[in-house]
Amino acid sequence: MLYPAPLSRGSKVAITAFSSGVPAALHPRLDVVLNDLRIRGFEVLEGKCLRENAKHVSASAEVRAKELMQFLCDENVDAIMAPWGGEMAMDLLPLLDWNRLLHAKPKWILGFSDVSTVLTSITTKLGWATCHGTNLMQLSLNQTDALTSKVLDFLSLAEGSSFKQNNAHFYEAQYADYSKNPNAAFNLTEPVKWKVLNKGIREESSVTFSGRLTGGCLDIHMMLYGSEFFNPKACENESFILYLENAELSPTQYFRALQGLKLQGAFNNVSGILIGRNAVLDNDSDPVSGTEALTMALGELSIPVLYDVDIGHLAPNLTLINGALAKVELTQTQGSITQTLI
Structure with a gap:
């Protein structure tokens, strides 16, 4: 397995919607979780495929794939997160340049639901470890349960490390x-x-x-x-x-x-x-x-x-x-x- 470098203060996190974007009514929540990432010490890079949602997607498949490729190939990006899942991430898979990605720096990709479409494909085709867990829109600092509050800590561990989680209460x-x-x-x-x-x-x-x-x-x-x-x-x-x-x-x-x-x-x-x-x-x-x-x-x-x-x-x-x-x-x-x- 190819494990991405551990996250730390100053790591750059790129945000783009693989599938559903965030409609205007939910922009205040989006701003909360993005600001919370900054409070945690991360540099946030906001993509263009994020703050709109029409027919289940943040943009056309071609535009979403282009932005995702941009972030995947950016040596300065350490992690990529989507706000949440949706319905249409599968249409990105044939549009990604998988041969080019074989030479890209592994980076953490995090989320669940339709995000797992991209996670599994990245792990299968590139051998990168990816993270199935809390979606960005849930990841506010006031989520204090033992599972949610630790996710970014786990992604800060070095290769070879171990961590244990117990069931939620x-x-x-x-x-x-x-x-x-x-x-x-x-x-x-x-x-x-x-x-x-x-x-x-x-x-x-x-x-x-x-x-x-x-x-x-x-x-x-x-x-x-x-x-x-x-x-x-x-x-x-x-x-x-x-x-x-x-x-x-x-x-x-x-x-x-x-x-x-x-x-x-x-x-x-x-x-x-x-x-x-x-x-x-x-x-x-x-x-x-x-x-x-x-x-x-x-x-x-x-x-x-x-x-x-x-x-x-x-x-x-x-x-x-x-x-x-x-x-x-x-x-x-x-x-x-x-x-x-x-």
């Missing part, structure tokens, strides 16, 4: 309205408990597995899998931990996405699977729940499958470094993950 069931309160923090009200899906493994007093991390938003990765932009089979000489989270798929779509990955052999070289909290709430009009869909697809696997993990659209998020060597441990009382940057 509570998660947010309802998103904050940043248009009404630009300074809003997470409303962490719901208790967190990581769970084991597989019946036989669930009966054990503890669960432990290790491997290199890879994954992201299931809605996207079910379509990317097996392509040049997401091919974990390239690492068949070692096992990996696959993490996935559902943003918008109904229970039947959720089942088909996971079942499709299984039929393609996506879980054959996996030591364990982490499934994030399901952002799609169960409702009486669908006879199948999200957990039932998950069980039908993955319940018979012989490897550990943990679900309701701190990954995805119901904050807070673990910081997961794609490519890092990770060890996951779950006891009756606590879940944890330790990552080593090697």
Whole structure:
């Protein structure tokens, strides 16, 4: 793995929207989080593909790809962040000059949701470690939960370092309205408990597995899998931990996405699977729940499958470094993950 240089005071962070931009009503929130980056000691480089949003995008695919390439190839840029995800980051992938990027300086790229489209592609094609974690619009200084408040600290660690995260205590069931309160923090009200899906493994007093991390938003990765932009089979000489989270798929779509990955052999070289909290709430009009869909697809696997993990659209998020060597441990009382940057 190629690990970007650790972030430090004075590091330059470029901001550009890979997919959805920020509409005017949310500019006050954007200004809050950008200013908070400056307070942390970073130099902020604001891109042109950021403060507009039309038909789910901040600009045309060509303009977004050009700006992203500019930042990726800029030797003075140390990290790149998008405000959040969206729907259309996939249209950037064929427009990036991947041969040129092979000679670029690795830099940290951070976020989740549609941002994970770019993260996985960068890791797969360039071998750079990337960071699946809190999105910029959530990263205000008043987010004090143990997971969110540490993400930039983790990206300041040197190659070879290790860090450990425990499960959150509570998660947010309802998103904050940043248009009404630009300074809003997470409303962490719901208790967190990581769970084991597989019946036989669930009966054990503890669960432990290790491997290199890879994954992201299931809605996207079910379509990317097996392509040049997401091919974990390239690492068949070692096992990996696959993490996935559902943003918008109904229970039947959720089942088909996971079942499709299984039929393609996506879980054959996996030591364990982490499934994030399901952002799609169960409702009486669908006879199948999200957990039932998950069980039908993955319940018979012989490897550990943990679900309701701190990954995805119901904050807070673990910081997961794609490519890092990770060890996951779950006891009756606590879940944890330790990552080593090697």
